[in-house]
Amino acid sequence: MLTDNIVIPNRDEIKSRISEREYDVVVIGGGITGAGVLRDATLRGLNVALFEKGDFSSGTSSESTKLLHGGLRYLKNYEFKLVREAALERKIVADLTPNFSTVKKFMIPMYKWTPEKLWMLRIGLWFYDLLAWPKQIGKHKTLSKQKLIEQFPIVEGEEDLIGGAYYHDVETNDSRLVLLNLLSGVAGHADVLNYTEVTHWERDENGIKLNVKDVETGEETEVHTKLLVNATGPWSHETEALGKDFDPKIHIRRTKGVHLTVKKKLTDYCVLLANKDDRPIFILPWDDFDIVGTTDTDWKLPSEEVKPEKEDLDYILDALNTLFPTAKYTRKDVYSAWAGLRPLVYQPGKDEKKTSREHTVKDYGDVITIAGGKMTTHRKMAKDVMDRAIKNLGLSPSSHKCVTDSVPFFSTDFEDYETFKEQSYKDLKEKYNLSEKTIRVLLQHYGTEIPRLTALIDEDKSLTEIIDQNAPFIMAQVVYSTRYEFARTVTDVLRRRFQMAFYKGQGLSSVDKVAETMAKELNWSEETKNQMKNDYVEYVKNFMGTP
Numbered sequence: 001m002l003t004d005n006i007v008i009p010n011r012d013e014i015k016s017r018i019s020e021r022e023y024d025v026v027v028i029g030g031g032i033t034g035a036g037v038l039r040d041a042t043l044r045g046l047n048v049a050l051f052e053k054g055d056f057s058s059g060t061s062s063e064s065t066k067l068l069h070g071g072l073r074y075l076k077n078y079e080f081k082l083v084r085e086a087a088l089e090r091k092i093v094a095d096l097t098p099n100f101s102t103v104k105k106f107m108i109p110m111y112k113w114t115p116e117k118l119w120m121l122r123i124g125l126w127f128y129d130l131l132a133w134p135k136q137i138g139k140h141k142t143l144s145k146q147k148l149i150e151q152f153p154i155v156e157g158e159e160d161l162i163g164g165a166y167y168h169d170v171e172t173n174d175s176r177l178v179l180l181n182l183l184s185g186v187a188g189h190a191d192v193l194n195y196t197e198v199t200h201w202e203r204d205e206n207g208i209k210l211n212v213k214d215v216e217t218g219e220e221t222e223v224h225t226k227l228l229v230n231a232t233g234p235w236s237h238e239t240e241a242l243g244k245d246f247d248p249k250i251h252i253r254r255t256k257g258v259h260l261t262v263k264k265k266l267t268d269y270c271v272l273l274a275n276k277d278d279r280p281i282f283i284l285p286w287d288d289f290d291i292v293g294t295t296d297t298d299w300k301l302p303s304e305e306v307k308p309e310k311e312d313l314d315y316i317l318d319a320l321n322t323l324f325p326t327a328k329y330t331r332k333d334v335y336s337a338w339a340g341l342r343p344l345v346y347q348p349g350k351d352e353k354k355t356s357r358e359h360t361v362k363d364y365g366d367v368i369t370i371a372g373g374k375m376t377t378h379r380k381m382a383k384d385v386m387d388r389a390i391k392n393l394g395l396s397p398s399s400h401k402c403v404t405d406s407v408p409f410f411s412t413d414f415e416d417y418e419t420f421k422e423q424s425y426k427d428l429k430e431k432y433n434l435s436e437k438t439i440r441v442l443l444q445h446y447g448t449e450i451p452r453l454t455a456l457i458d459e460d461k462s463l464t465e466i467i468d469q470n471a472p473f474i475m476a477q478v479v480y481s482t483r484y485e486f487a488r489t490v491t492d493v494l495r496r497r498f499q500m501a502f503y504k505g506q507g508l509s510s511v512d513k514v515a516e517t518m519a520k521e522l523n524w525s526e527e528t529k530n531q532m533k534n535d536y537v538e539y540v541k542n543f544m545g546t547p
């Protein structure tokens with residue numbers, strides 16, 4: 001079903017009404033957690049707003065490994081409840097987003113020195129599949145050395161190889177998942193604003209009063225709500241501390257995780273490797289490069305400053321070269337690097353790897369903080385928050401039920417995805433002569449909203465131009481992101497609306513034309529346009545570079 005009857009309001013329209021509306025729920029934080037709460041609350045018929053101080057998903061939620069997964073390694077910590085919850089959510093979210101969530105086979109090669117034994121892996125995978133019941137996505141299989149080599153020839157010749165296995169998880173797109181949650185809320189008349197920081201909140205006789213600051217203009221507005229949800233991940237403690245006379249109780253342990261994108265050398269399979277120090281390393285094929293990661297180290301500096309450092313790159317490249325010596329990775333093979341902070345709920349006495357990924361809801365009545373958890377479990381996290389919110393607001397649970405497990409997201413209401421895909425490929429090829437790779441990206445990103453995108457091309461045929469020869473994205477996507485997806489900067493477009501920043505060259509050679517197009521859409525002055533170009537170059541150098 002097309003959603004062309006839905007009007008997506010622009011920033012000015014939303015800004016003009018936030019001081020006038022009396023919200024049931026205001027959400028602080030536009031990462032996956034906040035976006036999930038927004039969608040859930042809107043679908044329960046509430047009047048909701050969400051404020052994000054940077055761009056949507058600019059915190060941890062664009063820095064993940066991009067997996068909907070049960071979390072195989074948490075079985076080692078006996079976290080059966082977490083794995084079960086995540087395995088069930090994996091399938092619910094994947095089924096609702098078939099255009100960009102794909103079941104993948106993960107190979108696990110095992111070596112003589114692998115900390116776990118083959119029999120332990122066998123039991124672990126058996127439990128992993130069992131805990132997903134009745135929402136399994138594929139059966140694991142343990143493999144002899146010979147069978148592993150047949151399926152995964154890259155390991156041939158590895159002297160210490162003893163065998164291995166494969167299992168299944170889901171690859172997704174973190175920033176797009178955040179956006180779809182937000183747009184689903186917007187489609188239900190929720191108000192969302194990026195670059196809008198909550199600077200203060202306090203209780204008054206009518207509920208909660210917040211001060212929100214437009215980060216672009218410095219303008220401050222007072223907003224009123226009955227209930228406040230703090231979904232600010234690594235910033236959860238600071239956000240509680242913004243409350244007048246409020247004693248913050250949530251304590252977050254932030255651990256840094258770094259990923260690289262590297263030239264494709266190995267395989268088309270996803271791979272899960274146990275490094276010699278027992279830290280898992282994922283290799284995920286992504287277009288014509290691989291995503292590799294991650295690290296897990298405590299971070300004590302301000303959350304905004306997290307970035308990849310030389311030792312992170314060395315660690316990941318060393319791991320790859322130890323596990324696949326023939327691949328001989330060097331710095332030259334790295335296209336980009338990025339870092340994010342896991343917002344884990346502090347558990348005294350546990351090291352960073354053992355700290356649980358389970359979420360915690362702190363319920364203060366009219367204020368609820370939700371922290372920890374995973375992108376995979378965001379829907380369930382939102383449900384837990386909103387079940388409490390409905391109770392705290394004195395509303396009837398039976399007439400405000402959670403429906404997020406069955407209602408499609410904005411742009412994913414496919415009657416039958418395979419038929420939709422087939423027909424769209426045919427139409428886009430015939431009418432616009434786009435490459436197969438570009439069509440794949442358009443399907444993944446826009447789903448049933450493709451007509452909204454092609455309407456732009458019908459108005460201006462030049463928008464089918466490829467932005468950068470290293471990547472499949474087209475100029476129409478720049479206009480689309482700016483007009484319909486709240487992109488405000490060149491970085492928003494090239495890093496989060498689509499992931500040009502991961503590709504070889506990181507889109508640096510396309511900055512001029514992207515900025516030019518955005519300038520027309522957003523009426524930028526010459527000075528603003530130049531500033532935006534510089535900001536992207538600086539962002540790539542400082543936060544996605546390869547030190």
Ligand code: FAD
Pocket residue numbers: 028029030031032033034051052053054055056057058059060061062063064065066067068069196197198199231232233234235239255256257258294340341342343371372373374375376377
């Ligand atoms: P964030 O995404 O950080 O969002 C919080 C937002 O609040 C930020 O955007 C911030 O700008 C905003 N904010 C803060 N203060 C204010 C304020 N005063 N006013 C307005 N806005 C404010 N999970 C998975 O399921 N699968 C994976 O593969 C996976 N891989 C991961 C790999 C790494 C390296 C890391 C670090 C995490 C990974 N995770 C994964 C976990 C998952 O990414 C996080 O749990 C999730 O993204 C956290 O989302 P969040 O919304 O809670 O926080």
